[in-house]
Amino acid sequence: MLTLICRHFLARASAYYALTAITLLVMVPTLCLVPPGEHLTHISAKDFITVHTRNTPTTYYEGRHGPTGFEYELMHRFADYLGVSLNLDATHHPESVLPAVRENGDLGAAALPLLPSTPGVHYTRPIIQMQPLVVYRRGLHGIQAPSDLVGLELGTLSKAGTSEALRDLQRRHPTLSWKESHELEVAELLARVEDGTLDAAVIFEHQFRLNRLFFPNVERGFTLGDPLSMVWALPSGRGLGLLEAANRFLQDLQESGMLDRLFSRYFGHDDYLEYVGTRTFLGHLDARLPRYTELFQQSAQETGFDWKLLAAVGYQESHWDPDAVSPTGVRGLMMLTNPTASDMGIADRTDPAQSIDGGARYLRSVKDRLPESITGDDRLFMAMAAYNVGLGHLYDARKIAEKRGGNPDSWADVRAALPLLQEREWHSQTRHGYARGGEPVIYVRNIRRYYEMLEYVELSRQQFFQLEQTPTNDDPLLPFELVPPLNQ
Numbered sequence: 001m002l003t004l005i006c007r008h009f010l011a012r013a014s015a016y017y018a019l020t021a022i023t024l025l026v027m028v029p030t031l032c033l034v035p036p037g038e039h040l041t042h043i044s045a046k047d048f049i050t051v052h053t054r055n056t057p058t059t060y061y062e063g064r065h066g067p068t069g070f071e072y073e074l075m076h077r078f079a080d081y082l083g084v085s086l087n088l089d090a091t092h093h094p095e096s097v098l099p100a101v102r103e104n105g106d107l108g109a110a111a112l113p114l115l116p117s118t119p120g121v122h123y124t125r126p127i128i129q130m131q132p133l134v135v136y137r138r139g140l141h142g143i144q145a146p147s148d149l150v151g152l153e154l155g156t157l158s159k160a161g162t163s164e165a166l167r168d169l170q171r172r173h174p175t176l177s178w179k180e181s182h183e184l185e186v187a188e189l190l191a192r193v194e195d196g197t198l199d200a201a202v203i204f205e206h207q208f209r210l211n212r213l214f215f216p217n218v219e220r221g222f223t224l225g226d227p228l229s230m231v232w233a234l235p236s237g238r239g240l241g242l243l244e245a246a247n248r249f250l251q252d253l254q255e256s257g258m259l260d261r262l263f264s265r266y267f268g269h270d271d272y273l274e275y276v277g278t279r280t281f282l283g284h285l286d287a288r289l290p291r292y293t294e295l296f297q298q299s300a301q302e303t304g305f306d307w308k309l310l311a312a313v314g315y316q317e318s319h320w321d322p323d324a325v326s327p328t329g330v331r332g333l334m335m336l337t338n339p340t341a342s343d344m345g346i347a348d349r350t351d352p353a354q355s356i357d358g359g360a361r362y363l364r365s366v367k368d369r370l371p372e373s374i375t376g377d378d379r380l381f382m383a384m385a386a387y388n389v390g391l392g393h394l395y396d397a398r399k400i401a402e403k404r405g406g407n408p409d410s411w412a413d414v415r416a417a418l419p420l421l422q423e424r425e426w427h428s429q430t431r432h433g434y435a436r437g438g439e440p441v442i443y444v445r446n447i448r449r450y451y452e453m454l455e456y457v458e459l460s461r462q463q464f465f466q467l468e469q470t471p472t473n474d475d476p477l478l479p480f481e482l483v484p485p486l487n488q
Contacts, residue, residue: 037241039234040082043106048085051075052100054110055090056185058207058266070266071109074127074253078107081249094160095182101233106242108233111204113161122236124246126229128263132165133208134221136200137193143200143221146173152199154178155189155480162202165225166483174487178202179480190215206267216282281315281453288320292333295353299360308458310360312450313384316443317359322352334359363387374409381411384447385418385440393421396430397437403429415441 043049053060053071060072067076067088079086092100092110101108102120113130114123136143136152143149146169156162158180170176179198181189186207192198194215202224212218234243253259289311296314300307311320317335318324325331329338332349336358341349344358367383369391374382386394397417398408406413420426421437 036239039106039238040241040245043082043084043242048087049079049082049106050087050089051107051109052089052092052097052105054092054094054097054185056111057187057210059109059111060088060090070262071111073262075109077253078246078249082245093182095158098233102235105235107246111160112231112233113164114229114231115164120236121233122240122243123231123233124243125250126231127250127259128230129227130161130230131205131227132162132202132224133205134200134202134224135190135193135208135218136221137196138217138219140199145222146224149200150175153197154200154202155192155198156180156202157184157186157189158182158481161228162204166202168225170486175485177485178483180483181479181481183479187211187214190218193218209267281450284315284319285457292320292352292356295356299356303360303364305360305363308454309451310356311454312447313359313363313387314356315450316447322350322355336362366391371409378409378411381444382414384444388443389418389435389437389440392432393435393437396427396432397421399430400426415444
């Protein structure tokens with residue numbers, strides 16, 4: 001029986017680790033002395049799993065509605081998977097997580113990079129890929145290649161994976177030097193680039209996506225080396241049962257698509273921050289939106305929409321300018337026509353409160369008048385299109401979609417049909433005739449982008465709150481240790 005257990009362990013171990021035959025032989029006595037499920041059995045008996053983590057926006061933090069964060073979501077789901085409670089120790093920095101796991105922890109989940117030579121721990125299968133990225137202060141020029149980093153005030157976090165990437169780089173550029181800290185977190189590092197204490201920093205790409213909104217003077221530079229794997233760490237010498245359970249859990253999460261969805265939720269918004277007009281939007285978001293946020297929220301409560309969606313409509317219509325006037329005489333923050341304003345009982349289209357109220361109620365009325373067969377997001381997107389082009393033209397586009405073999409209740413098919421209202425071959429067959437059908441397609445696309453950006457801002461500001469609460473030191477370089485050039 002003992003021989004069978006040892007064989008089972010060796011087979012499993014060889015699957016998880018790229019060990020040489022000699023290393024496996026050395027491990028045999030230890031493996032055979034440890035029951036395979038010892039650690040897992042202990043966790044089940046105490047009815048909780050202790051996870052060592054970091055209090056960061058990308059890992060775990062206290063949000064408006066309680067604990068949240070990318071890895072927190074994974075930890076919480078894993079505890080549920082095991083049928084136990086989750087006990088967090090979030091007092092760590094990158095350098096202290098692994099010692100805590102080795103000494104008295106069940107699991108380390110803190111954006112840990114896979115470093116196969118680390119003693120005393122086992123690593124799970126990769127969770128996501130983490131790409132090291134150079135970022136720099138706006139105004140510096142020519143930061144395009146590793147050689148450009150020589151001579152700069154460069155910073156990173158120690159033991160987080162990025163410092164290892166810099167050490168690999170230093171072997172090719174021996175004069176490279178940098179400062180690293182085990183006390184700071186990513187947002188604090190970016191703050192030092194923003195204020196000029198550092199010229200540049202090396203962080204992970206997904207971390208920059210999450211934090212870039214708050215550091216407009218920090219520019220994306222270039223990727224550095226190969227991506228690293230984010231993993232969880234478990235103490236070695238206590239059997240492989242918990243490791244196997246964690247790997248099964250992570251594999252199921254990946255195969256179901258849930259891992260990708262969680263990653264997109266927390267880090268997948270970068271595209272929305274890249275298209276033309278983003279800087280203008282972000283400027284207006286701080287300068288204009290606060291004046292009207294309560295009005296959007298009040299109208300949202302009355303009409304059942306998300307207030308950020310109404311705000312996105314308002315931005316698309318007027319850039320939140322209550323005095324905006326179109327060439328056709330449409331006026332106000334929500335750009336109501338005279339007939340629409342009259343139907344909604346709006347006396348002054350330039351009054352922000354009346355305009356937002358009228359626009360929200362009009363969007364609700366349009367959505368309510370759509371056929372019941374249109375459901376979900378398709379119904380919302382078609383209502384927004386009709387807000388722009390009119391219900392009549394939307395119905396014409398639905399008929400065109402049907403004639404072309406599409407589904408008139410699908411926004412994707414109606415979206416493809418709307419531009420055909422500009423072609424005589426098609427609009428001559430409709431009740432309401434010609435329309436600039438390409439405009440509502442762009443209109444809905446833009447509103448969706450603005451809405452995503454508002455969602456991103458709200459989430460990021462919750463995550464960024466912890467940086468504002470962190471006490472600052474009078475000496476901004478105090479937490480750093482210098483890594484000198486190799487030729488010194």
